[in-house]
Amino acid sequence: MSDPLARLRLMTSARVALGRSGAGLPTAPLLAFQRDHALARDAVHAPFDPADIAAALKPWPVVTAASQAPDRSAYLRRPDLGRRLDAESASRLAPGDWDLAIVIGDGLSAPAVHAHAAPVASRLIERLADWRVAPVVVAHLARVALGDEIGARLGARMVVVLIGERPGLSAADSLGAYLTSGPAPGRRDSERNCVSNIRPPHGLGYEAAADTLAWLIRAAGRLRLTGVGLKDERLDQARPLKPPPSAPNIGVGGE
Amino acid sequence: MAWEHGGWQGASMFASALNGQRYVFDDLKTLLARATPARSGDELAGVAAASQAERVAARWALADVPLSAFLNEAVVPYEDDEVTRLILDTHDASAFAPAAALTVGGFRDWLLSEAATAETLAALGPGLTPEMAAAVSKLMRNQDLIAVAARRRVRTRFRTTIGLPGRLSVRLQPNHPTDDPSGVAASILDGLMFGCGDAVIGINPAGDSLAGAIALLRLVDDVRRRYAIPTQSCVLAHLTTSIAAVERGAPVDLVFQSIAGTQGANQGFGVDLALLAEGRDAALSLRRGGEQVCYFETGQGSALSAGAHHGVDQQTLEARAYGVARAFDPFLVNSVVGFIGPEYLYDGKQIVRAGLEDHFCGKLLGLPMGVDVCHTNHAEADQDDMDTLLTLLAVAGVNFVMGVPGADDVMLNYQSTSFHDALYVRGVLGLRPAPEFEAWLASMGMIDAAGALAAPPRGAPLLDYSP
Numbered sequence: 001m002s003d004p005l006a007r008l009r010l011m012t013s014a015r016v017a018l019g020r021s022g023a024g025l026p027t028a029p030l031l032a033f034q035r036d037h038a039l040a041r042d043a044v045h046a047p048f049d050p051a052d053i054a055a056a057l058k059p060w061p062v063v064t065a066a067s068q069a070p071d072r073s074a075y076l077r078r079p080d081l082g083r084r085l086d087a088e089s090a091s092r093l094a095p096g097d098w099d100l101a102i103v104i105g106d107g108l109s110a111p112a113v114h115a116h117a118a119p120v121a122s123r124l125i126e127r128l129a130d131w132r133v134a135p136v137v138v139a140h141l142a143r144v145a146l147g148d149e150i151g152a153r154l155g156a157r158m159v160v161v162l163i164g165e166r167p168g169l170s171a172a173d174s175l176g177a178y179l180t181s182g183p184a185p186g187r188r189d190s191e192r193n194c195v196s197n198i199r200p201p202h203g204l205g206y207e208a209a210a211d212t213l214a215w216l217i218r219a220a221g222r223l224r225l226t227g228v229g230l231k232d233e234r235l236d237q238a239r240p241l242k243p244p245p246s247a248p249n250i251g252v253g254g255e
Numbered sequence: 256m257a258w259e260h261g262g263w264q265g266a267s268m269f270a271s272a273l274n275g276q277r278y279v280f281d282d283l284k285t286l287l288a289r290a291t292p293a294r295s296g297d298e299l300a301g302v303a304a305a306s307q308a309e310r311v312a313a314r315w316a317l318a319d320v321p322l323s324a325f326l327n328e329a330v331v332p333y334e335d336d337e338v339t340r341l342i343l344d345t346h347d348a349s350a351f352a353p354a355a356a357l358t359v360g361g362f363r364d365w366l367l368s369e370a371a372t373a374e375t376l377a378a379l380g381p382g383l384t385p386e387m388a389a390a391v392s393k394l395m396r397n398q399d400l401i402a403v404a405a406r407r408r409v410r411t412r413f414r415t416t417i418g419l420p421g422r423l424s425v426r427l428q429p430n431h432p433t434d435d436p437s438g439v440a441a442s443i444l445d446g447l448m449f450g451c452g453d454a455v456i457g458i459n460p461a462g463d464s465l466a467g468a469i470a471l472l473r474l475v476d477d478v479r480r481r482y483a484i485p486t487q488s489c490v491l492a493h494l495t496t497s498i499a500a501v502e503r504g505a506p507v508d509l510v511f512q513s514i515a516g517t518q519g520a521n522q523g524f525g526v527d528l529a530l531l532a533e534g535r536d537a538a539l540s541l542r543r544g545g546e547q548v549c550y551f552e553t554g555q556g557s558a559l560s561a562g563a564h565h566g567v568d569q570q571t572l573e574a575r576a577y578g579v580a581r582a583f584d585p586f587l588v589n590s591v592v593g594f595i596g597p598e599y600l601y602d603g604k605q606i607v608r609a610g611l612e613d614h615f616c617g618k619l620l621g622l623p624m625g626v627d628v629c630h631t632n633h634a635e636a637d638q639d640d641m642d643t644l645l646t647l648l649a650v651a652g653v654n655f656v657m658g659v660p661g662a663d664d665v666m667l668n669y670q671s672t673s674f675h676d677a678l679y680v681r682g683v684l685g686l687r688p689a690p691e692f693e694a695w696l697a698s699m700g701m702i703d704a705a706g707a708l709a710a711p712p713r714g715a716p717l718l719d720y721s722p
Contacts, residue, residue, distance in 0.1 A: 004711070004718055008445055012431055012438035015661020015673075016445040023678040025661075033638070033661060037670070040632035076597045076633055077295045108633055167632045168668035 013170065033169070040167035045072060048106040049114065050138040056118035060125060061135035065089035065150065069141040082143035084185075085150065089139075093153040098134040100217060101156035101183070105142025109164030109173060116175040116198055116206070117162045123210035124160070128217065144178045144192070151183025158220060159183040160213060165196060174199045177213055181226040191227035193220070267328055271316040278312035284330040286320070287386070288568035289313035290393045292608055296556040296569045296599035303568075314394055318360030322351075325386045331565045331575075336518045337528055342384050342578045351382025359390045366391065366403045376407045380621035385516070385574035388616040392570070397608065400615040401651040408652060411586045411623040413487045413508065413544040415453050415689035417654050418623050423686035424655040425677045426589070426625065427452035430666035434461045436474050436722040442660050443478055448701065448714040449674035450681075451658035453692035454587060454625065455509060455550065457489040461666050468492040469505040474722055476506040482699070482717065485691040487586070489550050494526055494534040501537040509550045509586055510538045516575030519563025528579070535583050547586035552627075553577070554591045555609050556599030569599065570609065574616040581620055587655065588622045590614070592644075593630040594669055603640030606630060610644045614653055625655035629671040638662065638670070645672055649680045656680075678708065 005017035018029040025033070054062040068084045069075035075082050085093075102124065104117045125133055134154045139146055144161050151159030158181050165174040175198040180187055195212050197203040204212075220226045269280040280286040288302035290313035297303035304310035326346065329339045353375075354362060365371060392400060410418040417424050429442030439458060446452050456475050460468055468490045475488035487508040490497070494512040501507050512531060513524050521527055531549075538548035553576040558564040564572060573590070580588050590613035593606040600606045610626050617624035628644045630636035645656060662673035680686065687693055687706055696702045701713045 004715070005445070005448075007718065008441040011441035012435070012660075012665075014429070014431065014438065014442050014659075014665045015663050016441050018661055018675070020675060020678070023675060023682045025673075025675050029661065033663065036663075037632065037637065044633045077601060078299060079598050080299065166668070168665075169632070169663045169670070170665060170668075 036169040039172045040169060043109045043111045043164075043167040043172035046110040048110040048140055050140060052114060053104055053118050053138050057121060057136055060122070063092060063135050063137050064140070065093065065137050066140040067142050067146050072141070075141045079143055082141055083145040083148075085146065085153070090149075090153060093137070093150060095153065095155040096134060097132060098154055098156040099131040099158065099221070100128065101134045101137065101147070101151045101154045101159045103137045103139055103142070103147040103150050103159060103161045105139040105144075105146060105161060105163040107142060107144070107163035107176070108166040112164035112173040112175045112199070113162070115173050119206045120162055120175065120177065120198060120209050120213075123206055124213050127210055127214035145187065147178065148180060148183045148187045149185050151180070152185065156183060157181070158217060158226070160217065171197070171199060171202065174203060177209065179213065179216055179220060179226050181220050181224060193226050193230055267324070269316045269320065271312045273308055273312040273315065276308065276312075278309055278316070280313060280316060283320070283324065283328045284565070284567045284571070286313055286317055287330065287390060287393065287571050288566075290317045291568045291570055292393070294555075294569070294599070294605045294609065295597060295601040296559055299598055300559050300564055300566070300569070302566055317390060318358060318394055320359050320390070322354055322357050322359060322362055322387050325384050325390065330386055330567045330571060331517055338516060338518055338521070338575055338579055341528060341582055342575065345582065346384060347381035349382070350379060354379060354382065359387075360394060362387070362391045363394045363399070367399060371403065371406060373406055373408060376403075376619070377621070380619065383620060385578040385616070385620060386571060388577075388619045389571040389574040392612050392615055395615070397611050397647070400611040401647060404615045404618045404651040407618040409618055409621060409623045409654065411547045413547060413586050414485045415487070415691045417454055417587070417689055419690065421685070421687060422689055423649055423653070423677070423681055424454035424689050425451040425658040426454045426587070426655055427456045428459070428657050428659045428664065428671065429456065430459050430461070430659075430664050432461055432666050434467055434471060436470070439471065439474060440478065440720060440722045443475070444714075444717045444720060445660055446658050446674050447484070447717060449658070449678055450688055450696055450702065450708060451674050451677050452484070452486050453689040454655035455487050455489050457491055457511070457550065459491045459667055463492065463496070465496055465499050465503070468496050469500050469503060472500060472505045472507060477722070478720065481720070483695070485695050487544060491550075491552070494530060498534055498537045501541060506543070507538055507541060508543050509548055510534045511550045511552070513552045513557070514576050514579050515553065515557040515561065515563075516572035516579065517558050517563045517565060520558035520561040520572075521579070523561035523563060528582070531579070531583055545586070547584055549580075549583045549585035550587045550589070551580045551583075551585050552589045552591050553580070553613070554595050555613070556595045559599070560595065570612055573613055574620070577617045577620045577622050580622055585623065587625055588617055589625045589627055589655075590617070591627040591629065593634060593636060594627065596631050597634040600634070602635035603630075603637070603643070606634070606636055606640060607644045607647065611647060611651065614648055614651055618652075623654045626653055627657045627671055629657070629669055631669045641670070641672060641676075645676055645680055646683070649684050649686060
């Protein structure tokens with residue numbers, strides 16, 4: 001008789017019908033879990049290469065920056081430091097007359113940013129040819145809210161932050177895009193919109209992500225706001241930031 | 256060692272000397288924070304001890320503080336915070352009388368003594384404030400937290416009885432990324448066949464719509480009634496959604512809410528004490544199983560995350576969340592200990608410690624404590640740490656733990672304990688499911704006379720289910 005539990009596996013992506021060795025997991029699902037956890041852990045700690053991203057964006061101008069977090073370990077312990085620009089970076093960001101600033105930050109997954117950030121950014125720039133878009137800022141040890149200070153220093157009316165989401169066991173390379181109107185230190189998460197799970201071919205593709213972002217950016221420009229007041233009526237992929245109702249406190253992607 | 260007390264809401268100052276150096280602590284909340292075992296969230300908040308020596312100096316000073324001091328000096332101002340008012344206004348002075356003359360250090364000695372029995376601990380509970388429980392926990396090693404908690408059984412009842420000696424229950428957590436009914440059902444069936452689900456079948460919805468919550472409630476209720484399973488269901492939507500579901504006639508057994516230890520942090524969750532009372536009344540109005548109809552979740556760090564911590568350490572605030580919970584006679588309380596991330600609990604050592612503290616404080620205050628033994632991928636923790644905490648909590652008599660398929664929650668994207676983990680820890684410690692649920696498992700041929708899981712194809716009727 002074939003495995004009567006096999007039907008369950010077809011019904012969900014959860015790890016059901018794994019079998020058992022006594023009370024424990026059989027060796028194959030045990031090692032499969034360890035593989036997925038290892039990929040997620042390595043993604044969290046992977047080094048970030050801003051030069052690689054700058055090269056991929058050529059000839060678009062790129063400025064590099066860093067947060068006040070001194071290293072990866074401090075970055076994980078002190079999210080407040082990841083939200084503040086270091087002084088040297090701040091001095092390199094000249095104010096201008098920009099409709100939009102684009103910030104690419106490592107967040108919690110550098111591999112996600114290496115794989116997906118430049119393709120999304122270049123497609124977004126193409127779609128906003130009539131907008132004054134500032135040089136792309138590539139930021140090291142960045143949290144989402146670092147974009148608030150970068151946007152404010154550049155004098156931009158809006159900022160979009162492309163950042164590595166917290167790796168899960170099913171995906172370690174998911175990119176998130178966070179849009180904030182009127183960027184300034186102290187903006188709340190409820191004042192942002194998010195397009196998450198950008199990760200072709202399994203998640204959202206580059207063209208679809210850029211379409212959604214460009215639509216949101218133009219709508220936010222008309223309304224002069226982002227967050228709960230801005231709803232994407234075409235898709236529900238762009239939602240105001242809000243923790244799951246049941247989570248005591250979820251680290252929203254990149255945060 | 257010096258202790259000077261300034262009276263109600265007044266300023267106190269605490270000091271101690273250690274190795275020739277004098278340490279001064281400006282007030283009770285500072286003393287509590289400096290005495291707390293190291294954790295990243297208190298460092299992030301800027302309230303942690305600056306050195307190991309300062310931490311131990313604070314413990315020396317804390318040991319000399321009378322328990323009664325916590326009735327006279329609030330760590331969050333009475334005028335500003337309804338949680339403080341709840342704690343102080345409902346304090347049971349007669350229950351407190353046997354401990355009223357003790358210092359925090361003396362209280363630890365009493366808790367470890369033979370005088371602290373199941374009966375005396377239960378009687379003392381209403382006389383203790385959350386801050387007293389937090390304070391004494393800071394002087395206790397992990398083994399102390401386990402030894403005392405193991406004596407304090409807290410029994411609650413809906414369709415099953417949770418918290419009996421020799422029993423360990425499991426919340427079956429069949430989450431799905433899109434709330435797909437077949438996907439949820441598959442995880443429920445898999446868990447039931449491992450003997451999980453006697454605490455509750457509790458789903459975190461991916462969406463936050465009322466219609467979605469009602470659809471999930473009907474799905475679980477259908478499974479429960481079709482197989483006559485003695486358990487209860489819960490959809491962990493916001494309390495206002497559950498109240499609306501009750502009004503629409505949906506089958507709501509337990510109402511859920513995340514709660515925290517300050518008024519401001521509860522506001523961040525969109526609740527206050529009045530709303531919690533309203534939610535409890537809504538569930539009671541359905542008369543579906545019992546008088547204990549609330550399921551609360553908590554976790555160290557939630558108040559700091561909400562910017563509402565008032566300079567109080569995260570473990571003391573967590574105990575205050577239990578002060579909120581006990582006002583509503585809950586069926587289940589669950590500390591989701593490793594979910595919040597490394598900026599609050601950095602690694603396995605901090606998660607293990609916090610899990611034991613939360614379980615101890617909750618039990619001391621009379622709550623039916625469960626713990627979601629869990630971690631995220633950016634914390635310095637793995638399944639070995641989870642095995643350690645799970646085993647320690649089971650020894651400490653935890654009421655329930657989570658059962659997630661393969662320990663991987665594919666909706667919330669974190670790692671918890673699995674159906675296999677429950678089977679392991681029940682087996683190694685001889686713990687059994689809730690009696691009503693155990694009888695059902697036997698009636699279905701899913702366990703044998705000795706309580707061991709039957710060989711496949713156990714639970715064959717379940718496999719025919721389709722939503």
